[in-house]
Each structure stands twice: as structure tokens, then as C-alpha cells.
Amino acid sequence: MAPCPHADECPIDFDDWCHFSSRLQRTSLHRKVKNGQLPYEDEKFSYICVSKKPCKTIKSRIIRHPQIRKGHIILDLCTKDGIKKVTVKKSDGDIYKKARNMRWGSVFE
DSSP: SSSSSSSSOOOSTTTOOOOEEEEEOOHHHHHHHHOSSSSEEEEOOOOBBBSSOOOOOOSSSEOOOOEEETTTEEEEEEEETEEEEEEEEGGGHHHHHHHTTTTTTTTEE
């Protein structure tokens, strides 16, 4: 069911992996143990969801932080046809408005 929009071999290169990042707050003890300076740490997670029942298929999933630029957004997507880089322009209207609020891991239809 997730994260892949397909049931084929993973199209991500061997030196990368399918994951998402989450920012976690560090306690003072955590900072001392890891000799960290920042009050947070970006942790990477991977997951898989499976089901015996058929599920709704998705077209693509965002696999990196969207790059928001003036007048357009660049998305790295995992699709049933492999990894694709898509540029959504402001002139794309509703798709652009939706893309502005999307995050790493979101489904992109």
C-alpha cells in the first residue's frame, strides 16, 4: 500500500533509500551524550504498509523535500514508471496551490 505507488522493483539507486525525515527535539542529556549543539536532530525513518485486501493505487509519492522557487515548485516523485522530477508552475493553477502545501512523503496525484 505504501510508500511505493507500484509493486515492481524499487527504482531508487543502490546508494540511496526510500525514507522520510522528521525533526525531533533533543533533551539536554541527549545533546551532551551526542556532543550536539542544536536543540533538535533530524531523524530518518523508513516504513512499509501492506494489506491482504486490494487498495487504492496512487500515481506518485514525493520522495524529497519540495523545492519551492519563485513561480514554480520542483518535486522528486516515485511513480510506477520510475523516479521523475516534475516542475509545477504557478500557471498550473489548482495543482500549484496543492503542491505548495505538500511535503516529503505526500501522495501527488
